[in-house]
Structure formats: C-alpha cells, structure tokens
Amino acid sequence: MKSDQIQMRFYENTEDVSMQLPVSFHEWEEKARQLLAPGPFGYVFGGAGAGDTMLANHEAFRSYRIRPRICTDITTRDMSVELFGRKFDVPFLLAPIGVNSILHKEGELIPARVCAELGVPYVLSNVSSQPMEKVAEVMGNAERWFQLYPPKEPRLMESFLDRAEKAGFTAIVVTVDSTMLGWREYDLRNAYLPFLEGHGMGNYFTDPVFLDMLDKPPSDDLQAAVYKALEEGNNTAFTWDKFSEVRKRTKLKLLLKGVTHPEDAKRAIKLGADGIIVSNHGGRQLDGAIGTLEALPDVVHAVRGQVPVLLDSGIRRGADILKAIALGASAVLVGRPYAYALAVAGDKGIKSVIENLLAETDIQLAISGRCAIRDVDASLILKM
Ligand SMILES: Cc1cc2nc3c(=O)[nH]c(=O)nc-3n(C[C@H](O)[C@H](O)[C@H](O)COP(=O)(O)O)c2cc1C
C-alpha cells in the first residue's frame, strides 16, 4: 500500500482517533472554540471582567522556576498523595464544573466514568446537569466528593447533604466565592446563561424538597423553576454561622472552596473544616484578584498542617502541579482542561487529558531529580 493510501485509511478510521487528539491545553481550547457555539464556549472560556484574575493565575505559575537536582536515581517513582487517610495514585482531582450538558449530551456521567476508571477523585458540581445518584451509579466505589452551593432554604441544604451521603460521596466541598455570579462579558455579549435553557438542574429538579417549593413542576414552568433554583443558589447571606450549620449537619469531610485569605482559612478550621481549597474559581468571579499560587504560601502558613490545603485555578501542566505541591498544596484540582476535552472528544478526550497530565507530571518529577510527590518541597522552586 502506498503511503498516501495508508494516510487516507488513517484519517478515515474514526474508531482510532487517538493520534488526532489535541495534546496541549491551547490545542484543546482551540478545538473546542471551533466545535462549540459561541454561547457555551464563552461560558467555559471567559473570566470575570478584564480577565485579570485569570492572567494573575497564569503569571503566578510562570513567576516560579524549577531548580532541578541532578545525578539522583529516579528509576522508581511515586505520584501518589494522601488525603483524609486515603491514598490516591494521582496528585490531582477533577474540579467541580457544572452544566456539562452544554458540552456533551451525557454531561457529568462522562468525567465521572473516566475518573472511576483511572482512579482520579471526582468533585461533582451542585449545578450538574445529571443528578448525583446517576453519577454515583456510574462510579461504583470510586472516590467522589459533592460540591455544594449552600441554598438559602435550610431544608434544601439538608436534602442535598443527605442525598450526597446516601449516594456514597465522601466529602462536601462548600464553594463560597460565588454567592452571586461574577461580571462575565462573554456571557453578556452572547446573551447566554446555560441555566435558563434548563442545563445544570440535575440535582434541583430531582430533589423532593425543591420540587415541593415550586408552584408548578419544572415540566409546566421551566423558567420559574430555574429562577427559583438560582435564587436558592445565589445565597448572598451565607456567613460563618451558616457554615457552622453545614458543619453540624454532615459527618462527611467538609472543605471550603474559594479561600485566598489566611484569616479565612484559620476561621474555617476553627469552625470544623477538614480541608481548604485555595481557589478563585478559575478567575471567573472576582476580577483583579490575587492568583492562587500567590495566595497559597500565606494560607499554608496559617493552616500549620492542621488540614490539607488544595489548590486550583490555572493548573494546565505538570510543572504547575509541581509548583503548587512545592508551595505546600496536598493536591490540586483541574478545571477547564477536562471541560474542553469533554466537548471535543467525550470519554476519549478526558482520558487523554488525564493521562497526558499524569505522564507530563511524572516526567517533570523525574527530571527535576525527585522520585515522589511527597519529596517535593519548597527547595524545588525559586521565585523570579
Ligand atoms: C464552566 C465552568 C463551570 C464551573 N462550575 C463550577 C461549579 O459548579 N462549582 C464550583 O465550585 N466551581 C465551578 N467552577 C470552577 C472550578 O471548580 C474551578 O475552580 C476552576 O475551573 C479552576 O480553574 P481552571 O479552569 O483555570 O483550572 C466552574 C468552572 C468552569 C470553567
């Protein structure tokens, strides 16, 4: 067979797309831009306001350089981390990303399934398009956490917590940086908010307490049901007292996501938090905010090893993971990379993103002269 025929066969073989998948984050992003309508793409891509927080995340990672050690035996390596007494073979989790049905018709079932297969802990969003019970079903015994936008109605909050516990989620991640949506100009320009089309309502529309709060079922008045859910989730009166109430109501591990100030980290621990997630929501909320890697050292210092500190916002590569671990993170969360992969290539896409990130992290670890994630400390990096 001539080489051009072989090439033809290769391109026609839709079963084996592996050689044609994007590799870098920017390639995934560009592919998603081509495939998605402007509304859904802009919703994932956009940052708040001028995009300065997104930039700050990126610049913070670039502002540190790795200084490798040489002539060490790096033949056997270990990328595992320990969280809450459990060992995970990978140093990252998939971050909670809502409304996955704007990216793929199966929505969150896909990242959940891939995470279960690859041993990556999955954090399911409160505003997932699929209900948590269906997500749990495809994950078997695999590690899963549930992210909560604490609703105003206490009975609804209790219902979400009870359902999560019953469905085998082992931790609750309370997100506190989004009690109102940030100023997102892509969405304003595209006049796009996925919830208004019914995306992201998987947990609300299957909740008996929520359904009881409605005058009519969602099938009879979708707009009213969506507005009610958003009103519940936009809980602008969520304070430390309310956080204490969540603490009292669940025996699951409890993490606070959206922390960048050391005093907030201290207070959360005092009130019973089991973990802190340093996050600025991928730069989607407060514009002009501190980059998460810049915020991390002070938070880690304030926490004094009492609970694990995780980080997200801007993790794109193995080098980013090593830098966050070097500055004291116990693990990191990955956001947009898997969202784009979901849109572009479903299961295969997310699998590829995870496997590449793992492979890159492993190579980086080795070439920097370390054998294990647990050996990575501040001596690995220098601030420029
Ligand atoms: C499209 C989209 C939806 C998101 N939905 C949620 C959500 O429902 N709950 C939440 O806590 N964070 C949500 N986030 C924030 C992520 O959990 C995470 O903090 C952020 O994506 C990390 O930044 P990165 O995308 O730059 O990696 C969302 C992010 C994106 C991009």
Ligand SMILES: CCCCCCC(=O)C(=O)O
């Ligand atoms: C009360 C619902 C807020 C959902 C925000 C979804 C999200 O986290 C994001 O778009 O970012």
